[in-house]
Amino acid sequence: MRAVGLKERLVYREDWSEPVAQAGEALVRVSLGGICRTDLELVAGYKEYRGILGHELIGRVSQASAVWLDKRVVAEINVACGKCPWCRGGGDDRHCPHRTALGIRGRNGVFADYVTVPEANLRVVPDRVTDLQAVFCEPLAAAFAVLEALPSDGLDVLLCGDGNLGSLIAQVLKRRHRLVWVGRHAHKLALWKERGYDVRTTLDSAERFPIVVEATGNPEALSWAQSHLLPRGTLVLKSTTAAERHLDLNQLVVSEQRVVGSRCGRFEPALAALEEGSIDVESLLEATYPLQDGLLAFERAGTRGARKILLDCR
Amino acid sequence: MRAVGLKERLVYREDWSEPVAQAGEALVRVSLGGICRTDLELVAGYKEYRGILGHELIGRVSQASAVWLDKRVVAEINVACGKCPWCRGGGDDRHCPHRTALGIRGRNGVFADYVTVPEANLRVVPDRVTDLQAVFCEPLAAAFAVLEALPSDGLDVLLCGDGNLGSLIAQVLKRRHRLVWVGRHAHKLALWKERGYDVRTTLDSAERFPIVVEATGNPEALSWAQSHLLPRGTLVLKSTTAAERHLDLNQLVVSEQRVVGSRCGRFEPALAALEEGSIDVESLLEATYPLQDGLLAFERAGTRGARKILLDCR
Numbered sequence: 001m002r003a004v005g006l007k008e009r010l011v012y013r014e015d016w017s018e019p020v021a022q023a024g025e026a027l028v029r030v031s032l033g034g035i036c037r038t039d040l041e042l043v044a045g046y047k048e049y050r051g052i053l054g055h056e057l058i059g060r061v062s063q064a065s066a067v068w069l070d071k072r073v074v075a076e077i078n079v080a081c082g083k084c085p086w087c088r089g090g091g092d093d094r095h096c097p098h099r100t101a102l103g104i105r106g107r108n109g110v111f112a113d114y115v116t117v118p119e120a121n122l123r124v125v126p127d128r129v130t131d132l133q134a135v136f137c138e139p140l141a142a143a144f145a146v147l148e149a150l151p152s153d154g155l156d157v158l159l160c161g162d163g164n165l166g167s168l169i170a171q172v173l174k175r176r177h178r179l180v181w182v183g184r185h186a187h188k189l190a191l192w193k194e195r196g197y198d199v200r201t202t203l204d205s206a207e208r209f210p211i212v213v214e215a216t217g218n219p220e221a222l223s224w225a226q227s228h229l230l231p232r233g234t235l236v237l238k239s240t241t242a243a244e245r246h247l248d249l250n251q252l253v254v255s256e257q258r259v260v261g262s263r264c265g266r267f268e269p270a271l272a273a274l275e276e277g278s279i280d281v282e283s284l285l286e287a288t289y290p291l292q293d294g295l296l297a298f299e300r301a302g303t304r305g306a307r308k309i310l311l312d313c314r
Numbered sequence: 315m316r317a318v319g320l321k322e323r324l325v326y327r328e329d330w331s332e333p334v335a336q337a338g339e340a341l342v343r344v345s346l347g348g349i350c351r352t353d354l355e356l357v358a359g360y361k362e363y364r365g366i367l368g369h370e371l372i373g374r375v376s377q378a379s380a381v382w383l384d385k386r387v388v389a390e391i392n393v394a395c396g397k398c399p400w401c402r403g404g405g406d407d408r409h410c411p412h413r414t415a416l417g418i419r420g421r422n423g424v425f426a427d428y429v430t431v432p433e434a435n436l437r438v439v440p441d442r443v444t445d446l447q448a449v450f451c452e453p454l455a456a457a458f459a460v461l462e463a464l465p466s467d468g469l470d471v472l473l474c475g476d477g478n479l480g481s482l483i484a485q486v487l488k489r490r491h492r493l494v495w496v497g498r499h500a501h502k503l504a505l506w507k508e509r510g511y512d513v514r515t516t517l518d519s520a521e522r523f524p525i526v527v528e529a530t531g532n533p534e535a536l537s538w539a540q541s542h543l544l545p546r547g548t549l550v551l552k553s554t555t556a557a558e559r560h561l562d563l564n565q566l567v568v569s570e571q572r573v574v575g576s577r578c579g580r581f582e583p584a585l586a587a588l589e590e591g592s593i594d595v596e597s598l599l600e601a602t603y604p605l606q607d608g609l610l611a612f613e614r615a616g617t618r619g620a621r622k623i624l625l626d627c628r
Binding site for chain 2: 086091092094095149222230231232237238239240241245247249250251252253254255256257258259260261262263
């Protein structure tokens with residue numbers, strides 16, 4: 001079958017063997033896949049992953065138990081082992097030390113004709129949610145995960161980053177907090193300014209917030225983000241970077257600040273928000289490429305300021 | 315008057331001018347002062363402080379309002395400005411950006427015949443608490459502050475560090491959590507083992523805890539501490555170090571861990587614990603030097619594995 005993946009380098013090939021669903025798994029015909037910053041980091045050597053890339057998808061179930069057959073689905077990306085002490089002790093499956101993760105860790109991804117996924121990971125997409133919206137479910141779930149890292153609602157939050165993830169986080173935060181949103185791309189932020197967001201391209205150096213969310217993916221932004229954090233404040237980190245980042249740990253101690261890592265979220269609130277139409281994902285779309293143009297699509301996704309690039313796998 | 319302080323280097327001098335209490339301040343005749351790791355870091359150049367050192371004291375009020383006169387006291391070390399937006403907004407005085415701190419920042423310390431302190435910072439020492447116990451009030455309050463950084467009681471906690479602060483933290487944590495305590499000095503830990511503490515000098519590399527408290531003051535210990543932290547776990551940092559420390563921020567994000575800085579605590583729980591006799595501070599004492607031997611005392615305090623060194627200022 002056709003797929004885009006990492007061998008010794010990024011490749012598009014038409015001779016990948018078609019996956020075979022194991023017990024408890026579904027075979028999914030992929031409709032759309034979304035290229036994420038993590039995919040670019042994997043190509044750049046983060047985690048030494050080898051295999052088919054991609055973990056953001058919308059597809060249709062092709063083989064599975066009768067209840068799933070022919071359903072339009074998205075899929076949670078982490079697959080826990082279910083057997084280790086962490087899993088047996090009721091630990092969150094997103095943190096099983098032996099987990100696989102779709103297109104990231106020990107399990108082929110979605111930039112392909114077909115992918116296999118445990119049925120337990122599937123979520124039915126409501127009819128009102130289009131394919132184009134549904135493919136944003138995974139990053140939108142990651143945006144909702146930020147809420148889990150915050151101590152309460154109704155806080156003054158500084159969000160750093162106007163990329164795709166940043167734009168999803170902004171929409172999620174605006175529903176429950178007072179948001180100031182800083183990014184480097186005035187042309188991207190203009191749209192949100194029109195919609196009533198408090199957007200900035202700079203910040204007075206004396207401005208401090210009890211909550212700062214770092215979602216730029218830029219290693220240099222971390223020191224800046226911490227410099228705008230109040231004593232006893234919480235800094236939420238959303239991105240992994242291959243490059244080193246500097247956090248001032250003496251400042252952290254003296255000002256009794258906290259730094260919280262945040263990664264994948266649950267799909268339920270993301271699907272619900274898409275269904276009620278309260279999150280705009282359409283304006284985050286840059287372009288859609290056919291699967292066979294995957295290498296071009298990756299190149300475009302890697303250009304500075306690019307919005308979301310999709311792969312059409314049909 | 316006599317005092318030990320930092321000029322271009324650490325000095326003992328007998329010609330410091332005696333302090334004059336300003337409105338709202340008390341003049342305190344110092345009985346005992348305790349040398350803390352922060353004092354050693356200040357001598358090593360941390361924060362470029364100049365002035366009389368010392369922030370751990372027990373003394374007797376010599377000039378003040380009638381209600382305070384002749385009282386045996388300890389003193390909270392942070393003095394907020396009371397005027398800035400942070401203070402006017404009800405911010406914790408320990409984090410006022412314009413604060414002074416006894417012997418650390420913009421305000422002379424306690425290794426002297428006399429020190430002036432705002433009356434609001436004084437706490438009366440209960441009769442049952444000896445001078446030698448009371449001088450441990452400030453570091454014991456810092457140990458109690460660890461509890462504020464933890465999400466609940468009854469947790470499995472790994473404590474790293476068997477120094478003075480570590481030994482106080484261990485006693486505070488043991489009252490409310492299941493504690494595993496790792497240190498490098500078997501001879502120090504032996505006493506606590508006899509008293510039923512789960513002490514170790516090594517740890518199986520696979521052991522992980524939901525809470526890790528780093529109180530070694532050793533920059534190299536941080537990576538090790540993080541390596542024993544579970545996903546979604548909380549790492550509490552207690553020490554500032556002049557040297558750089560490494561924290562794996564990608565690991566923090568992927569495992570959704572949190573790092574919390576913790577510094578000064580309130581004196582009330584510390585004094586209460588000393589009064590009820592539930593905290594042993596006597597066995598943490600290494601030696602007491604007369605004030606005029608302050609340089610020798612600092613030298614001894616800086617030797618590896620030294621317990622608490624006191625200065626007798628009477």
